[in-house]
Amino acid sequence: MAYAAEVVLEIGPIRLGGDLVVPSNAEAIVLFAHGSGSSRRSSRNRAVATALHEAGLGTLLFDLLSDKEEAVDTRTAELRFDIPLLAERLLGATRWVEAAENLSDLRVGYFGASTGAAAALVAAADSPRVGAIVSRGGRPDLARSALARVICPTLLIVGGEDVPVIAMNEEALEQLRCEKRLDIVPGATHLFEESGALERVSELASDWFVDKLGDPNSPVARRS
Numbered sequence: 001m002a003y004a005a006e007v008v009l010e011i012g013p014i015r016l017g018g019d020l021v022v023p024s025n026a027e028a029i030v031l032f033a034h035g036s037g038s039s040r041r042s043s044r045n046r047a048v049a050t051a052l053h054e055a056g057l058g059t060l061l062f063d064l065l066s067d068k069e070e071a072v073d074t075r076t077a078e079l080r081f082d083i084p085l086l087a088e089r090l091l092g093a094t095r096w097v098e099a100a101e102n103l104s105d106l107r108v109g110y111f112g113a114s115t116g117a118a119a120a121l122v123a124a125a126d127s128p129r130v131g132a133i134v135s136r137g138g139r140p141d142l143a144r145s146a147l148a149r150v151i152c153p154t155l156l157i158v159g160g161e162d163v164p165v166i167a168m169n170e171e172a173l174e175q176l177r178c179e180k181r182l183d184i185v186p187g188a189t190h191l192f193e194e195s196g197a198l199e200r201v202s203e204l205a206s207d208w209f210v211d212k213l214g215d216p217n218s219p220v221a222r223r224s
Contacts, residue, residue: 003102009062011092014069018062018093021053028107028131028213029058029097033090033123035114035137044191044198045113048136051202055210058106060097064089064116083142086119087126094127107131107213111205114190118142125149132212134205137165137190140172147172153179155208157201159188 003022008015019040022029030052034042040061049059063070064086065079073079080086090110097103109132112120117138124130125146133154140147140156154176156169166184173182183204188197 007060007062009093009096011089011096014066014089014092016063016066016089016093018060020058020060021049022058022103022106023053023056026056026058026106028109028209029060029103030109030111030134030209030213031090031093031097032059032061033064033086033110033112033116033119034061035116042113044136045111047198048111048202048205051206052111052209055206057109057206057209057213058103060093062093064119080115081142083115083118083122086116087122090119090123091127094123094129098129109133109209109213111136111209112138115139115142121150121154122146124152124154132209134208135169136201136205137162137192139165139168141168143172144175147175148177150176151178153208153212154181155204156180156182157204158182158184159190159192159197160184160186161188162190165190 002024005020007018007020009018032045040063052059108129110120111134113136117135120133121143130152132152135156158166158169185197185200188194192198
């Protein structure tokens, strides 16, 4: 039976709100790390999450900052670029999944957007539990020191009109030592707001996660 709930992640003294969805017979779960100035309610990440549910994958969208921290960041914008802090929150969420009785057996993937992609790469470099990463319009340049330590398959997705970010991702691709791929969505800008652009991101992400996180003998993997 599919499961959906609002959850609270306790990471040290910090409490973070989250939205958990686990389809029936899911074998993997994807944790989302949103971009700078965003939250778990990001419409773009939710659209991708819906596509992952349809592919049989669970998702956890959660806030990287507490309400108090968010209020500070709204005024100063200082925490949204604190990649070590955001990576530690993502690792904390991973430990939360590992400790949850109904989630602990699921394979884990990360989907990161913008600065959240940098946090995902840094966190994955320190967590052998992570089986795959997808970056949407990511800033891998902010994870530079961790790139060579990432061992899980990594897909970088960038809009064709997002020229500065294309260059950042091309440079990161050279530094990654894992299985890797860079996909450029023609005509798309940084937020993938153009017609069909986000749908293409969702398709690429779903295929990547199903292929890399799915059991070859499972119905989820066979759908790829």
